[in-house]
Amino acid sequence: MPAPLQNDSFLRACLRQPTDHTPIWLMRQAGRYLPEYNATRARAGSFMGLATSPAYATEVTLQPLERFPLDAAILFSDILTVPDAMGLGLSFAIGEGPRFATPVRDEAAVDALAVPDMDKLRYVFDAVRSIRQALNGRVPLIGFSGSPFTLACYMVEGAGSDDYRRIKTMLYARPDLLHRILAINAEAVAQYLNAQIDAGAQAVMLFDSWGGVLADGAFQAFSLAYTARVLAALKRQDADGQPVPCIVFTKGGGQWLEQVAALGPDVIGLDWTTDLGAARARVGDRVALQGNLDPMVLFAGEQAVRAEARRVLDRFGPPAGGGHVFNLGHGISQHTPPDAVSALVDEVHRHSRALRQGA
Amino acid sequence: MPAPLQNDSFLRACLRQPTDHTPIWLMRQAGRYLPEYNATRARAGSFMGLATSPAYATEVTLQPLERFPLDAAILFSDILTVPDAMGLGLSFAIGEGPRFATPVRDEAAVDALAVPDMDKLRYVFDAVRSIRQALNGRVPLIGFSGSPFTLACYMVEGAGSDDYRRIKTMLYARPDLLHRILAINAEAVAQYLNAQIDAGAQAVMLFDSWGGVLADGAFQAFSLAYTARVLAALKRQDADGQPVPCIVFTKGGGQWLEQVAALGPDVIGLDWTTDLGAARARVGDRVALQGNLDPMVLFAGEQAVRAEARRVLDRFGPPAGGGHVFNLGHGISQHTPPDAVSALVDEVHRHSRALRQGA
Numbered sequence: 001m002p003a004p005l006q007n008d009s010f011l012r013a014c015l016r017q018p019t020d021h022t023p024i025w026l027m028r029q030a031g032r033y034l035p036e037y038n039a040t041r042a043r044a045g046s047f048m049g050l051a052t053s054p055a056y057a058t059e060v061t062l063q064p065l066e067r068f069p070l071d072a073a074i075l076f077s078d079i080l081t082v083p084d085a086m087g088l089g090l091s092f093a094i095g096e097g098p099r100f101a102t103p104v105r106d107e108a109a110v111d112a113l114a115v116p117d118m119d120k121l122r123y124v125f126d127a128v129r130s131i132r133q134a135l136n137g138r139v140p141l142i143g144f145s146g147s148p149f150t151l152a153c154y155m156v157e158g159a160g161s162d163d164y165r166r167i168k169t170m171l172y173a174r175p176d177l178l179h180r181i182l183a184i185n186a187e188a189v190a191q192y193l194n195a196q197i198d199a200g201a202q203a204v205m206l207f208d209s210w211g212g213v214l215a216d217g218a219f220q221a222f223s224l225a226y227t228a229r230v231l232a233a234l235k236r237q238d239a240d241g242q243p244v245p246c247i248v249f250t251k252g253g254g255q256w257l258e259q260v261a262a263l264g265p266d267v268i269g270l271d272w273t274t275d276l277g278a279a280r281a282r283v284g285d286r287v288a289l290q291g292n293l294d295p296m297v298l299f300a301g302e303q304a305v306r307a308e309a310r311r312v313l314d315r316f317g318p319p320a321g322g323g324h325v326f327n328l329g330h331g332i333s334q335h336t337p338p339d340a341v342s343a344l345v346d347e348v349h350r351h352s353r354a355l356r357q358g359a
Numbered sequence: 360m361p362a363p364l365q366n367d368s369f370l371r372a373c374l375r376q377p378t379d380h381t382p383i384w385l386m387r388q389a390g391r392y393l394p395e396y397n398a399t400r401a402r403a404g405s406f407m408g409l410a411t412s413p414a415y416a417t418e419v420t421l422q423p424l425e426r427f428p429l430d431a432a433i434l435f436s437d438i439l440t441v442p443d444a445m446g447l448g449l450s451f452a453i454g455e456g457p458r459f460a461t462p463v464r465d466e467a468a469v470d471a472l473a474v475p476d477m478d479k480l481r482y483v484f485d486a487v488r489s490i491r492q493a494l495n496g497r498v499p500l501i502g503f504s505g506s507p508f509t510l511a512c513y514m515v516e517g518a519g520s521d522d523y524r525r526i527k528t529m530l531y532a533r534p535d536l537l538h539r540i541l542a543i544n545a546e547a548v549a550q551y552l553n554a555q556i557d558a559g560a561q562a563v564m565l566f567d568s569w570g571g572v573l574a575d576g577a578f579q580a581f582s583l584a585y586t587a588r589v590l591a592a593l594k595r596q597d598a599d600g601q602p603v604p605c606i607v608f609t610k611g612g613g614q615w616l617e618q619v620a621a622l623g624p625d626v627i628g629l630d631w632t633t634d635l636g637a638a639r640a641r642v643g644d645r646v647a648l649q650g651n652l653d654p655m656v657l658f659a660g661e662q663a664v665r666a667e668a669r670r671v672l673d674r675f676g677p678p679a680g681g682g683h684v685f686n687l688g689h690g691i692s693q694h695t696p697p698d699a700v701s702a703l704v705d706e707v708h709r710h711s712r713a714l715r716q717g718a
Contacts (some may be wrong), residue, residue, distance in 0.1 A: 165655055172659030172667060207665060215653040215688070217630035217670065255613045255632060272574035273614060294574040296524055300531030308531065311576065329574070339426060 002200065003137030010072040011140050014203060014245035016266050016323040017286050020354035022252040022313060023071030024345055025142070028331030030076045033338060036063050047092050051078045057127035058134050065138065065336065068345045071136070072139050072203070074283050075131060075196070078126055079146040079207060082188050083155045084182040085116035097157075103158030105166065111175050115188045118195050125199040132200035142247075143191050143201030147208035150187035157179065164213050169221055171214075178222060186226040190233035197244050205247040206230060212252020220255060228263045247290055251330060256280070261286045272329035276315040280323075288323040295328045298340040304324035305340050308331070313355060326352075361559065362496030369431040372561060373604035373626050381552040381672060381711035382430035383704055384501070387690030388423040389435045395422050406451050408418035409435045410528060416486040419494050423498065426697065427704045431498050431562070434481055434490060434555070438505040438566060441547050444475035457520075462517030464525065467537050474547045477554050484558040487530060491559035501606075502560030506552050507544035507585035514540065523572050530573075530581055545585040556594050556603050564606040564628070565589060570636050571611020571706075578615060586623045606649055610615035610689060613638070618664050621644045631688035635674040639682075646674070647682040650710045654687045655698040664699050668706040672714060 005011070009023040040060050044050040051057060079100050084090035087102030104110060118125075130139055146154075154160075156167040156178075170178050193204045211223035211231055227248060237243050241319040249259055251271025260268055260284035270279055270291035279289055299307045309326075316324045326348045332341070364370070368382040390396055399419050403409040410416060420435040428518055437459050443449035449604060477484075491500055499549075504712050513519075515526040515537075542567030552563045570582035586607060596602050607619055608628025620642040629638055629650035638648055656667045668685075675683045685707045691700070 051363040122377075163655065165658060165692070165694070168653065168655035169658040212632065215651075216634040216637075217674075218653070219632070237572035252524050252611070252632070273577040273578070273611065274569065278575075292574075294527065294577070296522065297522060297531050299528040304531040333524070335524070 002132060005202075006139050007139045008069055010325060011124045011126065011202060011243075011245060013322050013325045014247070015243060016289050017117055019324045020353065020356065021349050022316075022324050022326050024072050024326035025046070025072040025074065026064070026332050026341065027074075029068075029070060029074065029124045029341075030060045031332060032334035033332055033336040033341075034067070047078070048090070049083070052123045054123060054126040054130045058130040060074070061127075061131045061141075062134055062186075065135075065297065068341055069349070070139065070345060071351065072142055073131065073135055073202065074142040075124070075128055075144060075204070077127065077144070079136075079144075079209070079293045080154055081121055081124055081285070082116065082149070082192055084183070085115060085120040086155075086188070087116075088155060095238045100155065102237045103166075104152075104155045104181060105158075105170075107174075109178060110180050110248075113184050113192065115184055118191055121192060121195070125195050128154055128196050128199035128201055138274060140201065140202035142203045142205055143193060143196030144205040144207060145196075145204050145230075147211065147248075147250075148182045148189055148230065149214075149223035150210045151185050152178065152181050153210045155185075164210070166172055167203065171210055171218060174181045181245070182222060182226045182228075186229040187233070190230045193230070194233070194235050197238060197311075200238075201244070202238070203247065204234070204240070205249060205313060206265075208250040208253065213249040216255070220259065223258060224256070224263070225248070229261075229300065231263050233264060245288075247325075248292070257283050267325060269327065270329065276312060276324070277317050280317060284323065288325060290325040290327050291343070292327070292329040294303075295330055295333050298336045298344065306347040309344055310351045313348065313351050318355070361491060364496050364561075365432055366498045366550040369602060369684060370602075370679075371646050372681050372684045373606070374602060377681045378416060379712065379715065380708050381683050381685050382431065382627055383676075383685035383707045384429050384431040384434075385423070385687050385691050386423060388427075388429060388433065389419045389421075392691055392695040392700075393422055394427070394566070395460060407408075407449070408436070410435065410440070411482045413427065413500060413666055414485040415490045417489040420486075420490045420500075420549070421493055423700075424494075427481065427700055429498065429704060430710070431501055432494055433564070434483070434487055436486065436559065438503075438568070439513055440480055440483055441475065441504065441508070441544070442510055445472060445547070446475075446516075447514060457513065459514065461694070462525075463511075463514045463540060466518075469539050470672035472540060472543050474543055475548065479488040480551060480554070483551075484554050485707060487555050487558035499561035500559060500566055501562045501563040502546045502552060502555030502558075503566060504555075504589075505590065506565050506570065506607075506609075507541045507548055507565055508573075508580065508582035509536065509538050509569045510544050510548070512569045514519055514544075523569070530577060534580075541581060541585045542588075545588035546592070546624070547572075549589045553582070553588070553592070553594050556597060560603070561597070561601070562604045562606065564608060565624075567607065567609040567612065570609040572645060575614070578612075579618065582609070583615070583618060583622070586619075588624050590624060606684075616642050626684060629688065635671060635683070637674050639675060641680065647684060648685040649686050651686070652703070654689055654692050657691070657695045657703065661682040661699070661702045665701045665706040665710075668703055669710045670705065672710050676687045677714070 121188035245266035247267040272294040604625035606626040613633035630652040
């Protein structure tokens with residue numbers, strides 16, 4: 001029997017219900033900019049040691065909440081757990097980012113691909129249960145997954161890429177192969193997120209981190225269509241009938257907002273290139289919006305942080321009806337001074353309350 | 360007395376006049392994907408040896424025209440010639456890209472900055488004259504410059520960057536310093552492009568390669584405003600009264616098309632994330648459009664190249680009135696097979712003629 005939620009501002013804003021302040025959480029809020037995170041990671045021995053241990057994952061998930069009065073927690077995990085469970089051999093070379101030992105580059109590799117047994121991802125669901133218990137109702141817990149296309153990028157490229165040449169060559173030369181990968185990914189991601197919801201995730205977020213590298217047309221066929229499949233298969237409420245909001249974030253997807261909104265997510269995440277007011281005018285009657293401060297603002301000192309936070313809140317416009325979740329437009333940089341985050345959270349809470357009182 | 364122009368399809372399309380086919384040229388068409396370019400570069404000893412020699416620049420500018428029936432030539436030069444002339448000490452370390460010995464990071468460095476004497480850039484204007492002569496009226500010659508903001512990125516970062524942390528920190532913490540850099544850059548770029556026009560450039564292009572990394576709001580204040588200054592100071596015709604079209608290309612700028620169009624360029628360049636038909640509906644009555652094939656299509660084999668080329672032409676829509684310059688949405692990759700370029704140029708010419716006959 002989970003503890004009752006003490007701060008439901010994030011869930012309410014996702015559902016476009018009124019709140020007394022604009023809730024804030026930060027993508028990658030449990031991460032390398034926090035000395036306590038680095039200490040835990042050192043004890044865990046490696047990033048995967050951290051991510052695969054429910055105890056460590058719980059510890060680092062809660063770290064930013066001890067420092068800052070954030071309005072939501074997000075599961076600490078890696079974006080590539082699902083393809084790792086497919087047997088592609090994930091590793092993290094020092095200073096190099098993720099790498100797959102057996103990337104999916106030809107028909108034989110695609111033939112061998114299957115939706116993984118979710119039991120291989122039990123460590124993630126155990127982490128969700130453990131974090132929910134540790135949170136004890138303080139704030140809601142967000143689960144997440146990479147989108148089918150974003151996972152496919154890593155699976156085909158085998159590592160990060162600056163031009164996505166391998167996956168785009170497959171997309172244009174052998175679209176049938178990529179569609180088969182994406183169909184498997186969509187089914188796997190839906191099962192994965194539903195299992196996170198079963199384990200206690202109170203909202204879920206789909207990170208389409210690389211959808212924005214696609215050409216118009218290709219985005220709709222190879223990213224959006226599979227995000228749609230995930231959404232269609234997703235539980236939208238928990239066992240008690242509580243709604244579980246779903247956030248879709250396509251980095252660089254500002255031109256496709258209407259098309260993402262048409263899939264029916266509860267929230268669309270925006271990077272900093274899109275004006276929040278314009279976005280709200282385009283889709284705000286259908287979905288809530290999450291974002292969208294440039295993470296680099298956090299390097300410019302407290303005065304700038306506070307001014308830019310106010311600017312984002314002001315651009316969203318009058319808060320009547322709510323529907324704004326404050327966030328960065330991308331994950332927080334590892335070099336960020338933690339004091340800047342304190343100023344940001346304080347200003348978002350302070351100014352959004354002031355706006356509501358002025359309204 | 361320059362030779363009369365034999366193929367004016369590019370200039371006509373820039374000015375939204377009818378053409379019998381859609382003209383095509385490729386960003387970075389003289390480059391490392393061509394074995395003959397690499398041979399010339401080896402003889403020149405270095406990239407800067409190539410770029411600073413009018414004879415070599417002429418040789419490599421003409422190389423792609425010998426292979427492919429392209430409809431325009433573009434000056435072979437580097438995007439960082441202007442800050443180099445400001446004395447920042449440009450160098451190219453092997454495999455590392457450009458680097459400035461003395462980046463502009465504090466008030467003293469900004470104080471020391473000035474519009475360079477255009478005489479230091481004489482090698483560029485000599486190259487323009489030499490290329491015009493060598494072209495002998497075959498196709499028009501495009502001159503170019505980086506935009507004030509894009510130059511500032513390199514000047515402040517000192518090299519490439521994946522997060523633009525230094526320039527964005529300056530932007531948010533000391534906007535006054537960045538505005539001073541940008542004002543100098545805008546004046547320098549306008550003088551630079553006007554001198555290229557005086558030397559014989561028949562069109563000019565402003566590469567705002569990094570404008571798309573800015574937040575909405577910051578883009579308008581720190582990139583667009585200085586593009587506007589350049590456009591306002593630009594000669595729009597040559598000594599004979601011939602119009603010299605101006606192309607503005609903001610990579611990742613699809614959300615800001617109307618605002619770019621309002622500056623009054625002749626042509627807006629588009630990357631592949633923007634649908635050409637939608638762009639035309641938004642701004643097509645005011646400007647021509649250039650683009651926008653994903654350069655990665657060129658790795659997918661001839662059939663895919665031809666199909667995607669047709670798709671781009673079809674998306675632009677009926678050619679009545681013209682106004683489409685075919686291009687990639689970004690520079691051609693150094694790994695591109697030259698045969699793919701042959702197929703692309705052929706298909707653009709063939710299909711665009713067929714479309715006109717069917718219309």
